């Protein structure tokens with residue numbers, strides 16, 4: 001009986017951890033793709049930038065730069081506004097996703 005309870009609680013812990021992990025890919029699809037498509041090109045609203053192929057580290061640096069005002073072009077306010085709604089974990093997860101495109 002003890003063994004069964006132990007197994008049950010282990011499974012429960014694992015599934016809770018999985019649910020809490022941020023899905024950068026899903027966030028990207030929902031919040032970024034309308035301007036940046038699949039990363040190979042951006043709409044006019046997306047400033048025409050190409051995200052694919054930049055690498056997660058570079059993308060993460062740029063996203064943090066938009067937030068602290070140290071990076072960006074003529075439309076940097078657009079990105080600062082978009083990014084203001086996310087936690088640092090979510091931003092990191094999205095950068096990792098873009099890096100894997």
Ligand code: HEC
Nearest residue numbers: 031032035045046047049072073074075076078079082094
């Ligand atoms: C409303 C349209 C819009 C949405 C939504 C949007 N972006 Fe952007 N993004 C832009 C624009 C415009 C730029 C260019 C800004 C500038 O002038 O620096 C940009 C630039 C970027 C850049 C920098 C590219 C480079 O090489 O300079 C990254 C990275 C980026 N966006 C990631 C994201 C992520 C991640 C999301 C989702 C959370 C997102 N964007 C959502 C419009 C958008």
